[in-house]
Amino acid sequence: TAGDTWEQVKHTTPEKFYIEACDEGADAVLAIDRVSNEMTLTGKKDVPPSAVTKPICGVMGTIRLVAGMYLVVITRKRNVGSLLGHAVWKAVDFDVISYKKTVLHLSEIQSQENKTFLSMLNNVLSTDGFYFCTDFDLTHTLQRLANTSPDFQEMSLLERADQRFVWNGNLLRELAGQPELHRFALPVVHGFIVMKPCRINGKIFEWILISRRSCFRAGVRYYVRGIDSEGHAANFVETEQIVLYEGAKASFVQVNARLHAFLLESESRRCRWGVGGGGHHASHMDGFQRHFDSQLLIYGKQTILNLVNQKGSEKPLEQAFAKMVSGMNNGMLNYIAFDFHKECSHMRWERLQILVDAVTETQDEYGYFMVTSEGKTVSQQKGVFRSNCMDCLDRTNVIQSLLARRSLQTQLQRIGVLNVGQRIEEQAEFEKIYKNAWADNANACAVQYAGTGALKTDFTRTGKRTRWGLLMDGWNSMIRYYKNNFSDGFRQDSIDLFLGNFAVDETEGPTPLRVQKDWKFLTLPIIMLVAFSMCIVCLLMAGDTLTETLAYVMFWGAASAITATIILFNGQDFVDAPKLVHKEKLD
Incomplete structure (x- = not known):
């Protein structure tokens, strides 16, 4: 099937790995010396006939563990759909292959540590949600790609990629240092992608949702919060909704990230085990400033939708966040606090419309990106909505789906899919696709971050809150509590190893695992x-x-x-x- 086609072949000998590109007419072969770790470009004629051959889908990169270097490859993929004529794939299976033929050079303790590091690596790779494209840049929004120079278009995928969203950036460091090898470097994003052909009024269009998780300050729910001194926010996700119809294309971008208040660490940990903690106000303010300086540069104006409770343990967080935004005194930042749980208490979910109505004028001002079928850019998105709650998992997805629908309504009317006076909500077939996709998006990102599916997805799927949904939320909350306390340390270590926040050094002796x-x-x-x-x-x-x-x-x-x-x-x-x-x- 199309989902099982192979693009590369791996040949293995006792001395070398050979990665052969299967493009028609291509002769390039990546040779990796298993002893010196050297990477070179060679030809098909240099591959020994005795080499053991195996088809692969691409190279994720290399990583050093206690036993030495390992090669990480994608062994199976599934076709997600096509974006502007480019096939988008989901990486399904991986293989982690040792350069060394045996681990007899390791002591028993070293061998055990190496097994633990391997299990950490596999823990990340087994987390659902890795996507790639061999001939298109998935790390950038359509608007960013449209505003690039011809020189940018000539760069390799690795060079031009937005490094925030290249999850295998650390694994590709060896390849990145040699431009001639970039054709074998496959930038992989982590998050969620759904592509659906849809029909309204007999007109078929492509509706796409892409969530890109940042690899900077990535981690699990309790161990990565707030913002670092470089301005990277925890659990940052960029979500882009795309519509393609008869050559016309449109997109609407939103972002979410965890609350940046300096109180967050101490408040959240006290709620958990009575454990204290906390950062420094000055360093958080500096990181806060850096973060929004870069955000405004990338996205333009921002409206922060803070959805935390305005009473109880979340109240000081909302107040601190509001104070920090106010302290920046930046006219391009707009702050709106909306007590999600209070406003929607007693199943009054229709009250979410209060927030949507409150930002209607701002949303019209920000607009969306659109290119006509003739290739003319008629609209640019001038700002983004940034949703924040305690974890950016549940409340944020509900609000984002409502704002995205409003933008989609305007786009579909403008490109001629919806007739004047028609509402998306009235299109039963499309509404089902739309709601389920946003709920699946919430679940995928929540599993990656918190270990369970998202809460409140019954509202996203059906448009109303159900008692069964409340029961499922209770069950997921219990599972989250257990995982966050008793298994997330290992998950956090796995992510830090994968992303290069921790590097194994063979010469340093015992690792922190002991x-x-x-x-x-x-x-x-x-x-x-x-x-x-x-x-x-x-x-x-x-x-x-x-x-x-x-x-x-x-x-x-x-x-x-x-x-x-x-x-x-x-x-x-x-x-x-x-x-x-x-x-x-x-x-």
């Missing part, structure tokens, strides 16, 4: 579990006298309560915290 957990990490939870179980048993199997039963229950109850209290006050010791990158680097 840090041992305190004895109480395992002992106290076991004691608490046994004590609680014995308390239940004593209640169910009463003793000879009430006094005896009461004494047993009080003893085991006290034991479980004391251990639970110790666990609560030493919460950080029981959380699966990252080991590879020091905490201050994440704050």
